Amino acid sequence: MTKRNAFYAQSGGVTAVINATACGLIETARHRAGQIDTVFAGHNGILGALHEELIDTSQESARTIAALRHTPAGAFGSARYKLKGLQENRAEYERLFKVFDAHNIGYFFYNGGGDSQDTTHKVAQLGEQLGYPITCIGIPKTVDNDLPGTDSCPGFGSVAKYIAVSTREAGLDVASMAKTSTKVFILETMGRHAGWIAAAAGLAQELPGEPPHLILLPEIPFDRERFLSRVEQTVQELGYCVVVASEGTRNADGAFLADQGSGKDAFGHTQLGGVAPVIARLINDTLGYKYHYAIADYLQRAARHIASRTDVEQAYAVGQAAVEFALAGKNAIMLTITRLSDDPYRWQVGEARLAEVANVERKLPAEYISEDGLHITAQCRRYLSPLIAGEDYPPYENGLPSYARLRRCMVDKKLPRFEGN
Amino acid sequence: MTKRNAFYAQSGGVTAVINATACGLIETARHRAGQIDTVFAGHNGILGALHEELIDTSQESARTIAALRHTPAGAFGSARYKLKGLQENRAEYERLFKVFDAHNIGYFFYNGGGDSQDTTHKVAQLGEQLGYPITCIGIPKTVDNDLPGTDSCPGFGSVAKYIAVSTREAGLDVASMAKTSTKVFILETMGRHAGWIAAAAGLAQELPGEPPHLILLPEIPFDRERFLSRVEQTVQELGYCVVVASEGTRNADGAFLADQGSGKDAFGHTQLGGVAPVIARLINDTLGYKYHYAIADYLQRAARHIASRTDVEQAYAVGQAAVEFALAGKNAIMLTITRLSDDPYRWQVGEARLAEVANVERKLPAEYISEDGLHITAQCRRYLSPLIAGEDYPPYENGLPSYARLRRCMVDKKLPRFEGN
Incomplete structure (x- = not known):
């Protein structure tokens, strides 16, 4: 042949x-x-x-x-x-x-x-x-880790590591400033329909009380009152609160908190971004805490x-x-x-x-989400931990x-131009 | 003694x-x-x-x-x-x-x-x-690098490295997706009154045409028309445009583009954050390009x-x-x-x-800013480059x-309680 x-x-x-x-x-x-x-x-x-x-x-x-x-x-x-x-x-x-x-x-x-x-x-x-x-x-x-049939998806472990490392680092920052400055910090992560990336932030917490304190997942409908009361309780107990919010966080009616209403991408997905400011404003309006938020956006999935x-x-x-x-x-x-x-x-x-x-989209299974819906379980840690291992x-x-620069030599064309898209 | x-x-x-x-x-x-x-x-x-x-x-x-x-x-x-x-x-x-x-x-x-x-x-x-x-x-x-009398400030070199690395990485991401997706990416950096951090993003550009394409500095009043025409020209030439914007970007009248009007901090500084969405919306409204933005916030200064x-x-x-x-x-x-x-x-x-x-606040000197006000000069590179050197x-x-956990043992108090602040 x-x-x-x-x-x-x-x-x-x-x-x-x-x-x-x-x-x-x-x-x-x-x-x-x-x-x-x-x-x-x-x-x-x-x-x-x-x-x-x-x-x-x-x-x-x-x-x-x-x-x-x-x-x-x-x-x-x-x-x-x-x-x-x-x-x-x-x-x-x-x-x-x-x-x-x-x-x-x-x-x-x-x-x-x-x-x-x-x-x-x-x-x-x-x-x-x-x-x-x-x-x-x-x-x-896929960074989203949402493919079925595979234990994990190449691309996810690195974004998971980036988010866990960033949560740990920013958490130390907020903790050290909370006495006179920011009380609530929100990190917005990718993850449109599945909460894998936000869940990975949970690995940053090693001892009780360490950040992140609350994780918002697309799998769990956003419960305003419960969330706010947990934020308040955390600030009262620890002096500050670190929240990690998936861009796909939604209300009970299924609407994205961050829905920009700005049209859809080529795959028919709504373009998201901006759940962090929505939550920050909610917290500030109801609890009055000084806040800061980060939107990692492409930084997280490009962070080689x-x-x-x-x-x-x-x-x-x-x-x-x-x-x-x-x-x-x-x-x-x-x-x-x-x-x-x-x-x-x-x-x-x-x-x-x-x-x-x-x-088929694989979401975060129920047994990976803590009972209150705002953190991950030990089982989830066992699953996630090896995926971020090693540098x-x-x-x-x-x-x-120093990243590769390609020549990108094109093969000579042999066919007439394609008149489609 | x-x-x-x-x-x-x-x-x-x-x-x-x-x-x-x-x-x-x-x-x-x-x-x-x-x-x-x-x-x-x-x-x-x-x-x-x-x-x-x-x-x-x-x-x-x-x-x-x-x-x-x-x-x-x-x-x-x-x-x-x-x-x-x-x-x-x-x-x-x-x-x-x-x-x-x-x-x-x-x-x-x-x-x-x-x-x-x-x-x-x-x-x-x-x-x-x-x-x-x-x-x-x-x-x-200070991450802001704005102290006089010293060539650089401890804290700045690391945030500069983080921003330069992130700009290079996100720039590759945008370049690879631009044909069918995001055309303009905006990275918002810290830097309230001095543009040192945003300027450091300029180091990510090694060859002409590489990101970042435009840098918005607090030292240079934001010129809407000039900026938009440069964004458009860049997208037409390269297919995409990466903008790095200092949180302190201001209009000619001195007003911050991002001014949240949400009060001042203990030092009397206005609390900023959010210039990226303002610029993103401006670009989308006038040029219609699909955009994404990242707000690095505390991630940048905590990124040990x-x-x-x-x-x-x-x-x-x-x-x-x-x-x-x-x-x-x-x-x-x-x-x-x-x-x-x-x-x-x-x-x-x-x-x-x-x-x-x-x-005394040390701003980015005029000779570090390119003539069009939207990038850095070779002289600026010579200054910045050694500060991000080495890992x-x-x-x-x-x-x-694995970060230090302190015992934080308090010394016994000897005095009556202070009744001041």
């Missing part, structure tokens, strides 16, 4: 370690050069396939590819672009196959969240229908400087496994992280059928992390 | 390295135990002296004191509390001396910003008037996990020098950092007369930085 090329694309919100996955995938493909030809990376994710904008990764030096392991964000460009259903927009899928065919692409590696697993599944189905031989492997990536070593290793491993599983004949699967034990933490790469993981510092130059 | 005790207090907003100063001071005092007795730390800063709440640092183990070097925030409690003028409130100053006398305190080490240097100066003056022998040393500390090694060393050195200069007979001085050369960067601890540094990672346990 002639060697075939691979297509790799990054999809959706980027993470501190998605490039570590790219690194694992490309390095492994290079080691397996006898069986797999060039890895073409989609420029701006799947759009790169639609528009035949393929980055030739063979033009990047081994050193640059190695540096991807410690470089945050999406080195090839990611995209929030969801392919519509096969019925609705068959043209897009057919275009993909034209591009694959023009460039002898026999492997489709798609690195993203739930929507991307759905796309990978559809590509696999259509390949079969069209009789086009293509191996489709979904590679998990404080990435979790576990997360980096898992991100690399799923990239590596994508090639190895594909060459071993696997198809239509998403790679997963299987936990073998909590302590010592042991894990391996496993697989799940795409059909089973596409479009994996990038190299520094002149006081700043 | 009998040995006398020392009083040490932390004042104002805390930093990632103010405890490194405490570490340097206490360790040096322990080494000089033949000449100086116990260091008493004010609980919650100067309030600890007024209320005779003195923490006996001799009760902390050598290991705990050593751990202060890598622990952020104010381990003894800091305070935003400014002593009034000698005429206005002589009672407070006289109370200080009663407490000093009751506890045989002969050294006053005050670790803070401009207001604290003013207090240190007044204590020195009154000591002379009262004939109470006391050695007064001001130790610089990414402290500058230079900053940690300087913070330790001024603590050490406080004891050594005092024992050498110096009085009524503020310790300073003297720069001997830019490259290689060489520095030493120097001194300035308190009379010359109290209540100084804290030890980690279970994935989180």
Whole structure:
């Protein structure tokens, strides 16, 4: 059989370690050069396939590819672009196959969240229908940790570590100033529908009374009175109160506290941000406490400087496994992280059928949330703790992390322009 | 001469390295135990002296004191509390001396910003008037880098590094998503009246076109039209735009863009926060770009996990020098950092007369700001670059930085309760 090329694309919100996955995938493909030809990376994710904008990764030096392991964000460009259903927009899928065919692409590696697993599944189905031989492997990536079928998602451990570290640090700051200054500090985290990131802040608390004191999760409807009374009680007892609030915190009627009403993104998700000021104002209006708040926003998911070593290793491993599983004949699967034990933490790469993981969101289970709904349980700690373990510092130059700069050489186009989106 | 005790207090907003100063001071005092007795730390800063709440640092183990070097925030409690003028409130100053006398305190080490240097100066003056022998040393500390007489201020280098690193990381994130998502990202930094922190973000840009693209400084009146046209031009050229905005960004009439109108702090400063959403909305309303913003708030000044090694060393050195200069007979001085050369960067601890540094704010000089007012110059880079050089990672346990936990044993009170503030 002639060697075939691979297509790799990054999809959706980027993470501190998605490039570590790219690194694992490309390095492994290079080691397996006898069986797999060039890895073409989609420029701006799947759009790169639609528009035949393929980055030739063979033009990047081994050193640059190695540096991807410690470089945050999406080195090839990611995209929030969801392919519509096969019925609705068959043209897009057919275009993909034209591009694959023009460039002898026999492997489709798609690195993203739930929507991307759905796309990978559809590509696999259509390949079969069209009789086009293509191996489709979904590679998990999401800071939200909301993919089913995997114990954890590469990208989550690092944002979890960043939020836990930041909560501990800012908590010390507030504690030391509370006598004459800020009484309530609120840290807003990402996590639209699942509270995993906010929950990770709970790891910062080692002894009773340490921050964070209250965690607001999307899974638990916001109970104004209960929350305010807990804030007041905490300030009275400790002199201050640190709150970690997920951007997805909602009222009992399901409405986001922070809903900006400013439209939706390409996946139909409401654009959020700003629950912290809403809560700060509520506290100030009712309890009168001086407050401060931080909105970590992209800082949290780009924070490669404080990435979790576990997360980096898992991100690399799923990239590596994508090639190895594909060459071993696997198809239509998403790679997963299987936990073998909590302590010592042991894990391996496993697989799940795409059909089973596409479009399913995994929320924080009830047993991970304390009875009052405002903190995490010991069981949750056991789950989260190994995911933030270990540091994996990038190299520094002149006081700043030295991140990969790619050449991004484009493969010559062979097809007419795509007239779709 | 009998040995006398020392009083040490932390004042104002805390930093990632103010405890490194405490570490340097206490360790040096322990080494000089033949000449100086116990260091008493004010609980919650100067309030600890007024209320005779003195923490006996001799009760902390050598290991705990050593751990202060890598622990952020104010381990003894800091305070935003400014002593009034000698005429206005002589009672407070006289109370200080009663407490000093009751506890045989002969050294006053005050670790803070401009207001604290003013207090240190007044204590020195009154000591002379009262004939109470006391050695007064001001130790610089401020993330704002706005103290005169010193080349830089301990605390600034670390926040500068945090902001530069975060800008570089978030910049990569935005660049990789811009095709289908956020076009403009705004990072709000601290810096009420001086733009040093926002300026430090400029270091993240190594090659032309790299983020940050625009920096808003308090020193330059906000020019709406010019700013918007530069944002638009940047998005058209590069596909995205990263803006770093100081919380102190103001209009030509001097009004803060973010003014919450929510009262003033104990030093009479307006409480700020929230310039990022103001700018984001302006951009969205006029140019229609999708935006995101981060407000780093306390995260930036507490971020010991990414402290500058230079900053940690300087913070330790001024603590050490406080004891050594005092024992050498110096009085009524503020310790300073003297720069001997830019490259290689060489520095030493120097001194300035308190009379010359109290209540003077050092702003970003005109030659550090680019001609268009929206970036920094090469000269500014030469100044800033060594201040963020080097890393100084804290030890980690279970994935989180292991910070000092103090016993905080209080010295027995000898005086009646203070009826003042």
